Amino acid sequence: MAAGSGAAGASIDLWHAGLAETVSLIGEDGFPAALERALRHLVPFQMMNGFAYAPGGKAFDLDNARIVGDRTTIVDHYLAGAYILDPFYDAVRTLPPEGLLVMRRLAPDRFAETEYYRRHYQATGILDEVGFILKLRDVDAVLSLSRIGAVPAFSRRDIARLESAAPVVRALAERHWHARFTPSSGSEAAAATISHPLLSKRELEIVTLILKGHSTYSIAATLGVSPNTVKVHRRQAYAKLTISSQAELFHLFLSRR
The missing domain is CATH 3.30.450.80 (Transcription factor LuxR-like, autoinducer-binding domain)
Structure with a gap:
């Protein structure tokens, strides 16, 4: 990128100067802060x-x-x-x-x-x-x-x-x-997972997607099933877990982590 004129040019000049400082600090403790300062010029x-x-x-x-x-x-x-x-x-x-x-x-x-x-x-x-x-x-x-x-x-x-x-x-x-x-x-510790002995593999897939923010229709598209199938599995999963909302679902799997 070539230096321009006015505020935009000054910003690019500062970005280039910030890059130079960042390069000089590769491998040093000051590298992340230098990169952050440089990016703020953009x-x-x-x-x-x-x-x-x-x-x-x-x-x-x-x-x-x-x-x-x-x-x-x-x-x-x-x-x-x-x-x-x-x-x-x-x-x-x-x-x-x-x-x-x-x-x-x-x-x-x-x-x-x-x-x-x-x-x-x-x-x-x-x-x-x-x-x-x-x-x-x-x-x-x-x-x-x-x-x-x-x-x-x-x-x-x-x-x-x-x-x-x-x-x-x-x-x-x-x-x-x-x-x-x-x-x-x-490899010191296992990745976090959403699991429960009462739920089937499909039910776990669906509650995971619910927790991630997928709607019924988005879950159906992701898993290649009908929206009605998603609703049935969700209802069964909630019944097994004795919950009725996504907030309760989050609390059950993640709030104590």
């Missing part, structure tokens, strides 16, 4: 943080030293098991690394009605989130940028700028965090 945001995921699905702390807000919810509860409901968690395991993860593009149709959304996003004030997929030596990771508080969501122009910057951001971040996790640390 697009404003309130928080950069990241999580890594071992091949078996277990989540780890990649970069959460500068959390804005409630660390217990954003990091501790997430790592304890709530990450299995995160659309970015599914995306990093199924999508190619190119481009940019955009939460509102990935989230299921009823995501904003879920207990996970209420507890993780509404409770912490996270309004919008985008992320870069990182392919590290032994794990995959997502480095996220979040808008928090009374601010606009990321605009199409913001997303276009970050998509343009994604290749260099990934290259730098992958070099810095390349060997951050080893196979032994990635």
Whole structure:
């Protein structure tokens, strides 16, 4: 990108200077903060943080030293098991690394009605989130940028700028965090799961998709069954668990993690 004129040109000049500082700090403790400062010259945001995921699905702390807000919810509860409901968690395991993860593009149709959304996003004030997929030596990771508080969501122009910057951001971040996790640390503990001895495999699939924010019709499309079949399995699962709402479902499987 060539330097332009006026405010846009100044912003690009600062981005280039920030990149130079970031490159000089690869492998050093100051790298994440330098990358965060550089990215803010492209697009404003309130928080950069990241999580890594071992091949078996277990989540780890990649970069959460500068959390804005409630660390217990954003990091501790997430790592304890709530990450299995995160659309970015599914995306990093199924999508190619190119481009940019955009939460509102990935989230299921009823995501904003879920207990996970209420507890993780509404409770912490996270309004919008985008992320870069990182392919590290032994794990995959997502480095996220979040808008928090009374601010606009990321605009199409913001997303276009970050998509343009994604290749260099990934290259730098992958070099810095390349060997951050080893196979032994990635297999220390099992991934969080949603399981219950009373539920069939199909019932577990459906309650998992409910917790992730899929509507009846979205579940039907995902599993290749009819909406009526989804309703029958959901009713049977709720009866076996003696619950009647998604909030109770969340409490049963995730609130104590």
